[in-house]
Amino acid sequence: MQAESSFKVACSNCNLRELCLPIGLSTEEMTQLDGMVATRKKIKQGGHLYSSGDAFTTLYAIRTGFFKTCVVSEDGREQVTGFQMAGEIMGLDGIVSDKHNCNAIALEDAEVCVMPFNHVEDLSRQIPMLQRHVHKIMSREIVRENGVMMLLANMRAEERLAAFLLNLLQRLHARGYSKSELILRMTREEIGSYLGMKLETVSRTFSKFSDEGIIEVKQKNIRILDHEKLKTIFNSSTC
Amino acid sequence: MQAESSFKVACSNCNLRELCLPIGLSTEEMTQLDGMVATRKKIKQGGHLYSSGDAFTTLYAIRTGFFKTCVVSEDGREQVTGFQMAGEIMGLDGIVSDKHNCNAIALEDAEVCVMPFNHVEDLSRQIPMLQRHVHKIMSREIVRENGVMMLLANMRAEERLAAFLLNLLQRLHARGYSKSELILRMTREEIGSYLGMKLETVSRTFSKFSDEGIIEVKQKNIRILDHEKLKTIFNSSTC
DNA sequence: AGCAGCATTTGATTTGCATCAAGAAGTCAT
DNA sequence: ATGACTTCTTGATGCAAATCAAATGCTGCT
Numbered sequence: 431m432q433a434e435s436s437f438k439v440a441c442s443n444c445n446l447r448e449l450c451l452p453i454g455l456s457t458e459e460m461t462q463l464d465g466m467v468a469t470r471k472k473i474k475q476g477g478h479l480y481s482s483g484d485a486f487t488t489l490y491a492i493r494t495g496f497f498k499t500c501v502v503s504e505d506g507r508e509q510v511t512g513f514q515m516a517g518e519i520m521g522l523d524g525i526v527s528d529k530h531n532c533n534a535i536a537l538e539d540a541e542v543c544v545m546p547f548n549h550v551e552d553l554s555r556q557i558p559m560l561q562r563h564v565h566k567i568m569s570r571e572i573v574r575e576n577g578v579m580m581l582l583a584n585m586r587a588e589e590r591l592a593a594f595l596l597n598l599l600q601r602l603h604a605r606g607y608s609k610s611e612l613i614l615r616m617t618r619e620e621i622g623s624y625l626g627m628k629l630e631t632v633s634r635t636f637s638k639f640s641d642e643g644i645i646e647v648k649q650k651n652i653r654i655l656d657h658e659k660l661k662t663i664f665n666s667s668t669c
Numbered sequence: 670m671q672a673e674s675s676f677k678v679a680c681s682n683c684n685l686r687e688l689c690l691p692i693g694l695s696t697e698e699m700t701q702l703d704g705m706v707a708t709r710k711k712i713k714q715g716g717h718l719y720s721s722g723d724a725f726t727t728l729y730a731i732r733t734g735f736f737k738t739c740v741v742s743e744d745g746r747e748q749v750t751g752f753q754m755a756g757e758i759m760g761l762d763g764i765v766s767d768k769h770n771c772n773a774i775a776l777e778d779a780e781v782c783v784m785p786f787n788h789v790e791d792l793s794r795q796i797p798m799l800q801r802h803v804h805k806i807m808s809r810e811i812v813r814e815n816g817v818m819m820l821l822a823n824m825r826a827e828e829r830l831a832a833f834l835l836n837l838l839q840r841l842h843a844r845g846y847s848k849s850e851l852i853l854r855m856t857r858e859e860i861g862s863y864l865g866m867k868l869e870t871v872s873r874t875f876s877k878f879s880d881e882g883i884i885e886v887k888q889k890n891i892r893i894l895d896h897e898k899l900k901t902i903f904n905s906s907t908c
Numbered sequence: 909a910g911c912a913g914c915a916t917t918t919g920a921t922t923t924g925c926a927t928c929a930a931g932a933a934g935t936c937a938t
Numbered sequence: 939a940t941g942a943c944t945t946c947t948t949g950a951t952g953c954a955a956a957t958c959a960a961a962t963g964c965t966g967c968t
Binding site for chain 4: 858
């Protein structure tokens with residue numbers, strides 16, 4: 431087994447590149463891009479990729495593993511702001527103040543590509559398609575958070591959990607996983623924090639879905655029995 | 670009175686430039702930047718600057734007036750995602766899919782600078798400080814939304830309203846307005862939507878703050894009598 | 909393997925906010 | 939100014955989810 435660091439890190443032959451990178455780059459541009467990732471970094475389950483207050487210098491692309499990000503208020507309340515998986519970019523919150531604004535914690539052993547932000551900016555100036563790509567990634571995060579605001583402000587517990595499951599399924603499916611089965615990497619409490627409900631309510635709602643034959647729950651293993659019904663719950667308002 | 674369009678639009682002598690633009694640009698760079706704003710546009714109260722689904726081509730900087738942005742779910746529920754004032758940038762939600770993702774509606778007669786996004790990108794490639802600035806603006810929006818998520822998921826009605834007032838005051842103060850007085854441009858219902866509560870609860874909470882001598886409420890005019898208490902309410906968890 | 913410590917489930921009770929309702933105050937158009 | 943409409947306030951009641959509580963099921967460690 432060879433040490434990771436002795437491999438040349440290269441986006442151009444990374445199997446995740448269609449998730450991280452713009453499509454349609456020329457071979458030349460692709461080669462340039464290989465300069466974007468400085469190194470890779472492994473994080474053990476429970477480890478912090480970065481913490482609130484840390485100096486911001488780099489973005490991270492997830493190669494393997496699963497993360498949560500969370501902000502902590504002055505009085506100590508923790509809020510999970512997102513769950514991230516392979517191919518997704520982390521660290522954008524740090525750009526505005528040159529300090530990270532949240533904690534990024536691995537929910538399973540993980541590996542990330544370290545992309546110094548000034549490399550990203552330099553290359554963005556040279557490769558317009560990369561520039562656009564970076565903008566799109568940030569815009570996507572803004573739009574995602576708009577959706578979470580809708581969820582938190584307007585939806586009931588069942589709708590929130592249905593939305594959460596459907597979102598995870600869709601993202602996992604884009605990575606080649608089944609549409610009808612998933613393993614939750616986070617606890618009920620973390621799900622609850624993200625969805626603005628208590629862990630007991632998360633558990634009860636899982637049980638309810640299970641009773642109704644919509645899903646099958648075995649601890650962290652969830653099997654989707656009725657995808658359509660899940661969508662109906664998600665879309666249905668109070669009527 | 671001269672028609673607006675006959676004036677040369679110029680960031681270099683705009684009195685809002687320290688809100689919109691990076692600081693420390695050279696005179697030469699400043700001159701380049703004047704190419705960023707194509708035109709200006711006036712929006713009447715209640716008018717849409719853009720709507721969900723519209724093609725995205727430009728960002729907007731607010732010169733005067735006050736806006737709300739809101740997303741509408743499939744089943745018709747509306748969620749206010751933010752309130753924007755002079756110097757703030759709108760339209761970032763459109764970048765990811767080349768379509769706007771929300772409605773931007775003027776809450777009072779307003780004027781905006783129209784900045785075609787490809788101008789912004791072109792100039793960003795030439796002026797690294799502008800590039801960084803654009804990134805910071807998007808990152809700031811991400812961080813703001815993280816804060817709203819915390820508010821919606823974790824806080825009680827009083828804390829939410831206190832947070833809302835303090836945020837408005839702080840932003841107005843940065844624009845030269847009083848720290849102890851403000852005029853709400855939005856209805857109780859719009860505040861409620863943003864804060865995830867019903868208009869009746871917003872009204873009741875205003876009344877409660879008023880009874881406790883923290884603020885004075887005269888319709889849309891709010892006078893802050895006890896700024897410290899407001900902060901205490903905002904920070905206090907359930908204890 | 910066995911123990912300690914989390915994570916999860918489920919039940920009983922409380923509560924903060926939503927909902928329903930009605931009247932008052934303010935605003936706009938003619 | 940007058941009437942119509944919107945916005946706001948306040949009260950009474952109901953409900954979804956929080957809280958409190960306890961038992962059970964996992965997981966990881968030595």
